[in-house]
Amino acid sequence: MRGFGELEAVVMDRLWSRAGKTTVREVFEELRQQREIAYTTVMSTMDNLHRKGWLSRQRNGKAFSYWPVHTREEYSARLMRDALDGGGDPGLVLTHFLEQISDEESATLRTALQRLTSTLDVE
Incomplete structure (x- = not known):
């Protein structure tokens, strides 16, 4: 998946x-x-965003109403996944990423991992 073009990003x-x-x-x-x-x-x-699967639409008279198919967070997660898949050694990619995040972001990541781990343990 590629990121959005400049105007696509503004519209989204x-x-x-x-x-x-x-x-x-x-x-x-x-x-x-x-x-x-x-x-x-x-x-x-x-229309391009609709054809790419990022927007849904419904006809209202002569015009269409649009809404996002995916959240901003889902889009960001897809970009992160693509970076991890395309960046060589995933361990090194993650290491470089973690070196760049703030203490607050690190705490948020830890909380998310703990939540995910506890959810997987229940299943």
């Missing part, structure tokens, strides 16, 4: 920040306040 960020369904028009109106962009560019980007 908008959709993840919203609760529920969003139209192309709503995303376009937000984006055009910060950059010069065409409605058709936003529409094509959202």
Whole structure:
């Protein structure tokens, strides 16, 4: 899996920040306040994200409403998985990653591992 392109990332960020369904028009109106962009560019980007499986959509009259298929956290986890798979020795990749995280992130990771371990022990 590749990461999103620049505009795809901006669009996904908008959709993840919203609760529920969003139209192309709503995303376009937000984006055009910060950059010069065409409605058709936003529409094509959202259609591409739909075809790639990142967005679901439902027709409402002539327009579609879109919503994310995966959460921001699921996307980040997929990127991390890809980095682990494509980076050579997984042990070294993890070591380099762990050297870069903060104490707070380290504590969060420990908690997640403990939770996962206790869940697996129950099964």
